[in-house]
Amino acid sequence: MTTSTSQWSLGIDVGGTFTDIVLSGRDGSLHSTKTPSTPDQSDGVLNGIAKVAGQIGATAESLLADCGIIVHGTTVATNALLEYRGAKVGLITTEGFRDELEFRRSYKESTFNPRLKAPHAICPRRLRIGVPERVTHDGTVLIPLDEDAVRRAVTFLLAEGCEAITVCFLFSFVAPDHERRVGEIIREMAPDLYVSLSCDVLPEIREYERVSTTVVNSYVGPAIQSYVSHLDDKLRGRGFTGELFIMQSNGGMLTASETGRKAVGTLLSGPAGGVTAAGWVGQLAGYRDLMVVDMGGTSYDVSVIQDLNPATTTESWLARYRIALPMLDIHTVGAGGGSIAWIDDGGALRVGPESAGSLPGPACYGRGGTRPTVTDANLVLGLLNPDFFLGGEMKLDAAAAERALTEHIAEPLGMPVLDAAQAVSEIVNSNMANASHLVTTRRGLDPRDFALVAAGGAGALHAGRQAELLGISSVIVPGAGPVFCALGDTVANLKVSGSRTYLARLADLDLGDLNRRFEEIETEARGRLAGQSVTDDFDLRRSLDLRYEGEVHEVVVPLRTRTRRITALNLEATIRSFHDLHETLFAHKDPDQPVELLTIRVDVLGLREPPRMKGMEFGDEDPASALKERRRIVYADGAHETNVYDGARLHAGHFITGPAAIESWGTTIIVCPGQEALIDAYGNCIIENGRAGAA
Template identity: 40%
Template sequence: MLVSPYRVGVDIGGTFTDLVMVDARGAVRAFKAPSVPSDPTEGVLSAVRLAAETLSIDVGTFLSNTELFVHGSTIATNTLLEKKGAKVGLLVTEGFRDSLEIRRSIRENVWDHRKPFPEVLVPRYLRLPVTERIEHDGTVRIPFDPKSVAAAARVFAEEGVEAVAICFLHSYANPEHERAAKAELKKHLPDVWVTASSEISPTIGEYERTSTTVVNAYVSRRVVPYLESLAARLASLGLPRKLLMIQSNGGAISIDEIGYAPASLVLSGPAAGVGSLKFFGEDTGSEHLISIEVGGTSCDVTLMQHGMVSMTDQIVVDGYHLNIPSVDIYTVGAGGGTIASVDGAGLLKAGPEGAGSTPGPACYGRGGERPTVTDAQLVLGRLKPGPYAGGAITLSLEKAVEAIETHIARPLGLSVTDAAAGIIQLVEQNILHAVERASLEKGYNPRTFTLVAAGGAGPLHGPSTARLLGSPSLYIPRLAGVFCAFGMCNSDLRHDFVRSWLKDLDKTAISGPGQLEGAFEAMQAEALEVLAREGFTGSKAQLRRAYDLRYFGQQWTIAVENSSTDASTIRAAFEQAYQRLFGYVQPSGAIEIVNLRLAAIGKLDALDLAKVPPRVSDPVAHSRRPVWIDKKVGFVDTPVYDGTVLTSHQQLVGPAIIEEATTTLILGMGDKLTMTDASNYHVDIAHGEAA
């Protein structure tokens, strides 16, 4: 019997909405309900109703006994991808009306001269100048003229603008004019949502700061009402505490605090995987992990070293730049719903287009006709036909065969089996490249990391990916299929603060080290005040300092986490990171401090999951079926095990299929599986002839 209070995490994916609950004794339950793209709120409530029904209690009882309800949503990302955001106006310093469209004139692929830049979110007639000018040191060159804002407000009113972004030159050094413009704008347009760059991204870099502010305004009119509506629905049904959201930085935040910066939710779902990585780190026996979280639409790769996840403040979503603190996640279109096709040149392709939850893969029987990775797994015997995810869907082998034969096998002159195998191999190459981008290109050797396969589809691709990487071992959490939803139950609250500094590291140390400490102390006072509002004080409130550093003359910075204000200590940390990334350092090079950063973390009580007593008996397969293992051995009569009855210290040798409630695992020829102390899966990967 479950014991309240509960922790609940809900993650909306492209195919399923996952809900994980953890009770007071550490018992875990996982549920999957089909996502509802047209109404994400309904997807969340469907998952809540499913959980309550399964537990034989009503929704009110379930929610009233929930002490922590954490949510991750792709609504901000989807608003940007689908171009369904607000009509945005932009106020800029006079003379800088076109900075947003000029960008930095840098192409992602220097060899592709024909691909157009993404559509500008604010057309030129809504990018209006304001008479004012701040210098880079924060001094006023041209005083602020409120009349120019009033004139812009009249244009915005006539054009039906729903949200306004304000981005003035050098506002990171002095936000006075932006604050005045916002106050003036509110007098004339009290119902229009307004965001200022000094509030959401007070950093150097005019284009990135402008783009971030515009995206924040663009998604606001869809994201904020959704969150308010969901929070109100949950509260009316009995939830006693404020809804928490997962941000791109991997930390949770209350909806009261997220209202001014909805753009910080663009990686809301995938970033929650950090909570799971931190939880499972001890069970893996390693502080160095690379996770591949393969869901219905994508594969998200995250790297953790020494127990700390890589962070970045530069992310790009559909060509739009956002300068916000985020977990460094590399994403490719390689999921269970990834659509396979044959292009005009007769080459097999996989992605980036996905089938989503509606109509979904062909085997779902919901009207989808194009073949996906899930269809290929079903044809190869890795998945079994019939009900899945508690009967939410039923997998049809006949429809999967028909889709692959029609769209892949026949056009390429292949058998259905070879076509399905080709789809799997191509997708696993894409996953491999994603892992290499997240590790090798950052100066890390992936073979020294433990690969963690997660997501509903990850455990089917994990062994092959580990083999391709040359990794000796693979770790698969029992909760792999609800990896991000579980991570939400283990995510601390987090707020990030930044202040531009733009001073020489050595000169700062000589002339005024106290200034650096004073700047951090001012940030800390603000951070502790925010944490206190969220209910975290004393030992529950933790602060972490970091610097954005670069050699003078360089454009890009390197983030270095360091609590010291000593110049030699900061230099050593910077040079270590620089050496790893680029293979050399400038021993006496002048280093510039560009930004000071502070992460304010509200620590939740650590989760302690209930342990299942180990069994001394050998695992027993409940059935056997032909499964395509790899291109070398093809189909093999393979034992199939029920993962829910496997416990710590039990072992298996592949080939084998293990069916869990939310995922399916495959072991290749000679792979050795050992159940860990916490009853998760550790796989020693067979290489060479055994593979």
């Protein structure tokens, strides 16, 4: 493993409100800060670097000169797609198939709603052109590529002002020559144009998934490429001589140049850092199976990690477009601190998904918001200290929160305002618990088998109650929870995922050919990591997409071997794993049914040396020295006088019995009645739930 001689590495995560910075030293020290995000994200990044440099008595220039690696989680691609502000995209495809993008394999979010509008067209029909060419399923050329038609199509798209062109032909995942030739023609005619070939982006079967993913890559690619280049120039101008990496949706990082070519891989760049951090923190704390939740102002993200391996999926949707690349399986619901409580036409109390955002924000912010939110309810219940929000940087208006709840909830429902606040809290907790079931029980997993990792500004407020509702025994509130995604960037490994469709019955499989295909994918993946120098220690992980013959959905099954070569015994063990996984997911298995292979997958990981965290020695258990006050707080089972502790004065070994609140900058940890909390050697708060298993 290559070890950098530089003193520092930086993890940077840009969110909608704040840019989070984590500075990691070779001596195991960690420094973190937040700074407001800016319209040009690079400005907020440089502001944050200057701010964290001040914590170690340095300037931004001197810090960057001694920084070997920067890993950046960015929302540039996500924002471009969600806000439909991407590039003007043209599509060249097989003649007669230009409407695949709208047919969507008949997928419709609301099947019985005839008024549901089609998704916003990120590639309008007039910019989708079919050209004569045709390859059969076995790679035979049925119709040669008409290069004159390609040149006419490119000429038209350039005249229309297209900033990117996508090329997606039928069966190019079997025979990519036609696509590659079109790519050459485009580069001859417009050398600086952004080009996406489906055989490079997603060489897999299923036409809609392939064209959708590749078009999205073209749509967000120019923005990512421009931003990364712009940021790199600014960093170099301030003295940075190290390597810049971008966090990917698969939970790994990739070089800036490679990211620009495959920009669709950054669509979950930010949340992926949080999942990566959870695996690292869980390992330090002694937990290998984790449910990771991140509650911010607008949303609640939840995912699972089994045996320190994050769950991934190839069935993601974003802005109503299918992204079929391997991505961390993160489920998001509209349940955050800013989620608005409201009464529907039937007189039922609802919470979210609409959010008050940061402006005007919850009523208690005093920025013009008048509708009640989860934060307003938490303030009325006593969970939040109005004088210590963001460590005292912001004061909350408790009277405004109470007025909003009274006017919009309590009076219309004829209940006391405290009951209204409690109802809002329980509904949002129930919504979050339901989201947790989507990634556990609906996939054959028991939430009680996991420890809950609570991140985000509001995550620790609700984590104790979530543990009660889900029957979870342990909650981990990371010490770096408010900057958790940036922390994940500092510990992420390099990662390249590759895949190929390989349709075959396992009973007829040619192992020699299978091994050759795996080697080709691995060689290509390693090539994408060739431009970096942070590590020479690589790990290879392979898997097969398997299904029973006749099924239309696959199960991704890890392929475990002691050698690089796959043998018949390896294959038999993989088939047994498939039957067991199929039963876990679908409550059914049939060992006598023929098994079919659809896709082979490879992950190449470049392993970095993680930060050498210094564990603190345990002191006395009594936290009395950190006691700030006693406050009346309303929990699910009623009101309790509660000890409130200053998180900055707690140290390793302090033991706290619930009910209790721990106030730190950026978050408040609630320890519910019947729960106990311990500050561990790494500054994490470990909550044990005495009501585990009762859900």
